[in-house]
Amino acid sequence: MSVKRALVASTVMAAMLLATACGGGGKSASQTENGEKGQPSAPDITKTPAELNFFTMAGDTDEVFNERFGNSIRKKFPNYKINYIRAQKGSTLPELLAAGTTIDIYYDSIGNFSEGLLVNRLEYDLSELIKKNSVDLNRFEPTVVDAMKQISGGKMYGLPVYMNNxxxxxxxxxxxxxxxxxxxxxxxxxxxxxxxxxxxxxxxxxxxxxxxxxxxxxxxxxxxxxxxxxxxxxxxxxxxxxxxxxxxxxxxxxxxxxxxxxxxxxxxxxxxxxxxxxxxxxxxxxxxxxxxxxxxxxxxxxxxxxxxxxxxxxxxxxxxxSYPSYFTVTSLSKSKEAAMEVLKYLISDEYQMEISRKGTMPVLKNEAVQKAYAQDTEYKDKNFASVFYNKxxxxxxxxxxxxxxxxxxxxxxxxxxxxxxxxxxxxxxxxxxxxxxxxxxxxx
Missing domain, CATH: 3.40.190.10 (Periplasmic binding protein-like II)
Known part of the structure; x- marks a missing residue:
């Protein structure tokens, strides 16, 4: 190749590279992982401080709440302040609502869930948050999801976290x-x-x-x-x-x-x-x-x-x-995104494995999680496989x-x-x- 032809070829190649860089053929530094040019990545909601109030009509003591949920949630979300309001005289759900107290996360067993949530008009359809956060409902025991859809009239007013049979x-x-x-x-x-x-x-x-x-x-x-x-x-x-x-x-x-x-x-x-x-x-x-x-x-x-x-x-x-207990973000919450992060954690393989090993029946179909049921308890040699024996x-x-x-x-x-x-x-x-x-x- 002549020197002249080589110079022309190199000039054309340089022009093509310049056009590619400027014309979007590749990602610039300002582009996100999703390919959205000029838009910064969404902030990590878990890094933003939030205060969340939990309530259940079951009246669990502070010790029970912390042992089952609070301690694990606080460890997972150090930027969140987790408050538990115990149901007792002076702090029943109607009394709290009348006083203007915000309940961010309400939880209860299926037998009381409707009475607490619907009667007090705290229901909030989680469907959009479920979709936005890519929550796979197929991971759960199907009957607990079907039951929530029935309660919600086809919506999803809550997510199952643990159950009994x-x-x-x-x-x-x-x-x-x-x-x-x-x-x-x-x-x-x-x-x-x-x-x-x-x-x-x-x-x-x-x-x-x-x-x-x-x-x-x-x-x-x-x-x-x-x-x-x-x-x-x-x-x-x-x-x-x-x-x-x-x-x-x-x-x-x-x-x-x-x-x-x-x-x-x-x-x-x-x-x-x-x-x-x-x-x-x-x-x-x-x-x-x-x-x-x-x-x-x-x-x-x-x-x-x-x-x-x-x-x-x-x-x-x-x-x-099954007799599941559901957690939900209430209609009153001003921190719905943060509350949903907590719910996502409670239904994660990580947390479900933790509670299963401690003797709380998990809601996931995950075989490994089920086999781990009660294995960290003093009764680990008992026939706990029996609880999953029947459909x-x-x-x-x-x-x-x-x-x-x-x-x-x-x-x-x-x-x-x-x-x-x-x-x-x-x-x-x-x-x-x-x-x-x-x-x-x-x-x-």
Missing amino acids: LALFYNKAVFDKFGVPYPKDGMTWDETLEIARKLNRTDGDKQYIGLAVSGSHMLRMNQFSLPYVDMQTDKPTIQNEKWRRLYQATIIDPAQDAGYKAKITELKNALPYRDALTKDQYLGMFVFLSQMPFTVPEMKTMNWEMVSLPTFKELPNVGSQ FAPISNKSIYDVAVEKTYTKDIGLIAKGEIDINTAFRNAEEAAVKAIAEAKNK
């Missing part, structure tokens, strides 16, 4: 005493009842009982996904035949032994409860929340184990509904009347078990009381 706990000493084989994962209610009958006996002056359930939890988290109230009509659903099936299998059938009925009378027409299993230790099996080992200190005093909730033969492999039943529709209606459904549960009130009469009475309770709630 029902499990069957048993006292190994009672089984050993009478030489009865231990329960196993995957049993049906019929199979469990056969075992229970072998434990309904008197030894000396002590009456032993085979099986009892927590009535309120059994109904609230029932495997048939029955709601307390018809969402279309605001009428109680107690006359549904599936309610009859549930009462029969879990409340009436276990109590047919004469000694069992005498024990109910002794308990002032109540079913045997937690103390019967853990403290007095005359109860062989008890259905309760899977969280029981971490909330009932008396579990330390007995030789216990747990298995999956028994199933109905017409619903194979379907356990109880979760779909969560029943929730109404703002559920708390009042549940009381009418459980009012005569001991008398029903004893047979002093037949189930037809009991259901009519419950229906009438529920209709009255709903009407009273509407007139408030």
